[in-house]
Amino acid sequence: MARIVIIEDEPDLALGLRDNLEFEQHTVAHGATGEEGLRLVAAEPTDLVLLDIMLPDIDGFEICRRLRAAGHTMPIVILSARGQEIDKVRGPELGADDYVTKPFSLRELLARVHAALRRSTQSAKAARTQFMVDDRQVDLVRQVVITPQGELPLGYYESEILRMLHEHLGQAVARTDMLLRIWGVGVGPADRTVDNHIVSLRRKLEPDPQKPRHILTAHAVGYKLVL
Numbered sequence: 001m002a003r004i005v006i007i008e009d010e011p012d013l014a015l016g017l018r019d020n021l022e023f024e025q026h027t028v029a030h031g032a033t034g035e036e037g038l039r040l041v042a043a044e045p046t047d048l049v050l051l052d053i054m055l056p057d058i059d060g061f062e063i064c065r066r067l068r069a070a071g072h073t074m075p076i077v078i079l080s081a082r083g084q085e086i087d088k089v090r091g092p093e094l095g096a097d098d099y100v101t102k103p104f105s106l107r108e109l110l111a112r113v114h115a116a117l118r119r120s121t122q123s124a125k126a127a128r129t130q131f132m133v134d135d136r137q138v139d140l141v142r143q144v145v146i147t148p149q150g151e152l153p154l155g156y157y158e159s160e161i162l163r164m165l166h167e168h169l170g171q172a173v174a175r176t177d178m179l180l181r182i183w184g185v186g187v188g189p190a191d192r193t194v195d196n197h198i199v200s201l202r203r204k205l206e207p208d209p210q211k212p213r214h215i216l217t218a219h220a221v222g223y224k225l226v227l
């Protein structure tokens with residue numbers, strides 16, 4: 001279920017969209033002006049924006065541009081009046097994902113919304129399982145590190161440690177938390193299991209494993225990943 005912000009100044013249209021999306025269990029917020037819409041998107045994590053072009057204050061293209069400039073990556077589906085053919089060219093340039101011409105059938109619009117949400121979930125999943133560490137690509141699905149020299153296999157525990165570190169990028173993850181989640185055990189402070197796997201991971205990922213720059217030791221706690 002997604003949080004969807006509708007930025008649309010036609011009340012009937014907005015209400016119809018809202019009812020249908022809520023019926024599908026989505027959380028919907030509606031702004032009738034550009035300013036209000038921008039505020040709603042900034043207020044809470046948003047999965048998709050339905051954006052009208054002709055609004056009373058800021059036009060939809062400018063909103064699109066501002067959202068992308070602010071670093072928002074959620075799909076934006078533009079709703080535009082018939083005849084605004086130029087929009088089809090400008091929309092993608094400004095970072096819109098899809099474009100629906102009014103009047104549209106609700107069914108068509110909902111299908112586009114589903115498709116956009118599906119694409120963005122897939123790319124978010126891919127970003128969680130594939131990431132770069134300098135010039136090396138980690139692929140946690142295939143359990144390999146792809147280096148300019150070739151592929152290095154990752155063991156199961158190495159992959160799981162990396163996954164956990166990547167989920168908490170830049171933050172220290174405690175050894176004890178790793179042991180509990182990955183091995184399912186609580187172990188005493190003398191346990192070297194995690195440290196041994198870290199040594200091996202550093203050999204595969206660090207240009208100089210003796211002076212790690214990515215898999216860092218968090219003193220007395222555990223480790224953190226920095227990209």
Ligand code: CA
Nearest residue numbers: 009052054055
């Ligand atoms: Ca309008």
